[in-house]
Amino acid sequence: MDKRHTKISKFLSYVLRHRPDEIGINLDSAGWVAIDWLRAASAAHGTEFTRTELDYVVEHNDKQRFAISDDGLRIRASQGHSIDVALGYESRMPPELLYHGTAERHLPGIRLHGLVKGERHHVHLSDDRGTARSVGQRHGKVIVLEVRAGEMVRAGFSFYISANGVWLTEAVPYEYLLEPDPGTHGQPN
Missing domain, CATH: 1.10.10.970 (RNA 2'-phosphotransferase, Tpt1/KptA family, N-terminal domain)
Structure with missing residues (x-):
C-alpha cells in the first residue's frame, strides 16, 4: 500500500x-x-x-x-480490540503448535506470567513462524515462542480464529511455551 x-x-x-x-x-x-x-x-x-x-x-x-x-x-x-466487543468467533481446534513473536526484552515477564492479553481481548498467535517473526520485529530484537496449543486444548483452553487467520486465546501459561535456544537466533528447537 x-x-x-x-x-x-x-x-x-x-x-x-x-x-x-x-x-x-x-x-x-x-x-x-x-x-x-x-x-x-x-x-x-x-x-x-x-x-x-x-x-x-x-x-x-x-x-x-x-x-x-x-x-x-x-x-x-477483525481482532485486536481494546474496547468491549463480542466478535462472535466460535471455538476451534488449533494446530498442535502455534507461534508468538515478541521482543526478547519481554521474556522475563513472560516467564513469570506467560502470555497475557493486556488491554486486548485475546493473546494473538500465528500458525506459522514467519508471521510470528514479522509481528515480533515491530517490538525490538525478536524471538519466536512455540505455543503447545494442542496440549492447551486437551487441558481445557479454548482457541478461536479471526476472519484474517489470527489464532486467539485468553492467555498462554508459561508451561505451554517453548523458548528458543540462545544459539538458534530466536528459533525454537
Whole structure:
C-alpha cells in the first residue's frame, strides 16, 4: 500500500479497535459500524477518504485487519480490540503448535506470567513462524515462542480464529511455551 492507504489503515485500526469515540461513532456489540457513518465522522474530524480508498485498504491490508459485512454496508476490525466487543468467533481446534513473536526484552515477564492479553481481548498467535517473526520485529530484537496449543486444548483452553487467520486465546501459561535456544537466533528447537 502507498503512503495514503497506509495512513487510512492506521487511522481505521485506531478508531475501529481502540477509540471510536475520538470521532464520535459507536460500534455495535460485535464491533460493526455503518461505513457511511464512519466516513462522515472521519471527514468531520479531518480524515477524509472515499469508499474506493476504503475498499482498497480492506482488500490490500497485509494483515487483513478489517472485514466488510456481506451486504457491503458495515465494517469492523477483525481482532485486536481494546474496547468491549463480542466478535462472535466460535471455538476451534488449533494446530498442535502455534507461534508468538515478541521482543526478547519481554521474556522475563513472560516467564513469570506467560502470555497475557493486556488491554486486548485475546493473546494473538500465528500458525506459522514467519508471521510470528514479522509481528515480533515491530517490538525490538525478536524471538519466536512455540505455543503447545494442542496440549492447551486437551487441558481445557479454548482457541478461536479471526476472519484474517489470527489464532486467539485468553492467555498462554508459561508451561505451554517453548523458548528458543540462545544459539538458534530466536528459533525454537
